[in-house]
Amino acid sequence: MHLQIKQANIGYDKTLISNANAFLNLGDVCLLIGNNGVGKTTLIKSILHQNPLLDGEISINNKNVKNLSVKEIAENIAIVFSKAVIPQNYTVEDLISLGKYIYYPFYFELKKEDREEVSNIIEELDLVEYKNTPLKNLSDGNLQKAFIGRALTQNSPIIILDEPTTHLDEKNKIIILKTLRKLAKEQNKLILFSSHDWRLAKEFADKIWYIKNQELFSGIVEDVLLDHNELTNASLFQVNENFVAPSIISPEIQKEMLYSLLQKNFQKDLSLFQFKYNNTFWEISYKNEMHKCESFEEIINLISKLY
Structure with missing residues (x-):
């Protein structure tokens, strides 16, 4: 197993997730789901060791993350948060090229093969027409795709994405998720992405991590869905207290x-x-x-x- 959570208590002043145990291998695509405030982003930050565990252990390739340097974590994990700072005056190509930063000194010029890789990712994400567009002029959806492109060029074995499809329409959502699954299977990447939409799991994910009542439930998508009826039953909102349904x-x-x-x-x-x-x-x-x-x-x- 490449990413393992072992008897971990995750949170800040109080525990959000108690005694969590889960693992993922290279090649796995995993959907992280749960209601707002249950600890999805906190769990991601704990994997990055940006938020220390209250108890237990998280390891990458059998190495405890608390013993890894910032550079070592960056070499192992590429991350895309739902709210990212937009670099001023950067174009789409500039941002996606930044994924190579960890392999070069601060001032660097991409090698030919790196430029080709950046171009291929721009094409795969359907961003060719925006290649030289300043980030400040992009729609929310295309901006999100550009940040995802930066994570892809980092070439880390693990890619973690916090709500990557929030601002995307159906077409772009499918482009992103198909690209992530292709990466996992063809390049043996471990992909962990969070979302509120469990339906994405059936089409794109192998595993689910589901946070509910301070517990982390994990396993094959179909097993976890069938174990939790609330994930598969359509929710009918009761907004009219005088209404009695037929x-x-x-x-x-x-x-x-x-x-x-x-x-x-x-x-x-x-x-x-x-x-x-x-x-x-x-x-x-x-x-x-x-x-x-x-x-x-x-x-x-x-x-x-x-x-």
Whole structure:
């Protein structure tokens, strides 16, 4: 195992994660998930030894991180935080080239092979048209991709990303995650990234680290998801205290849409209604009568008429 957490208590003045045990190997892609404030970023900072453990041990390649120098940690781990300082007057190419800094003196000129690597990463991240664009002129999404590019050029065996897809649209989110998975498998990198979206795990991750109730649950994606129902059940927000939901039989996405629609429009007890989705239309049962609606607008009009 390349990254190991052993009986670690993680936190600051108080423990956020207690008696954590987990490990990852080179080639693994791991998604770190949990609600706000549970300690995801604190865990990342503990791996970097920016936040000392309250107890226990974190090791990289069998070496305790507290015994590694800052340079040794940088050689082992490339990091992208969700909030990064933007270097003034730097272009995309300048920022991505900075990933080579740890291999050169402060003032340096990239070798030919390094420049080629930077160009390849710029192309892979779909940033070619922004190559010479000042960072201050980039969208949040492209700026995030540029910081990720810097981490890739660092060529460290471990890449850790704190909320890397927060500012990205679906297209760019997929570009980033496919690139990270490709790196893990083709170049034997260990990738650890945090997110609020557990659905990313099914498509891109091998392992999950899930923080809940001061515990760190870890394992194969499918095992952890099935052990925690709250990760797979669609959440239907109760924002209207006077609303009583009807029975809804449908796929989850249609169920979420209908629930939201009814809750927004009716502060009533709708428990006598039953909705069933039948491919292209809704079957609605109310007081032994059956109705058919082909759109949500028709549903609103029907309920307003009946109730």
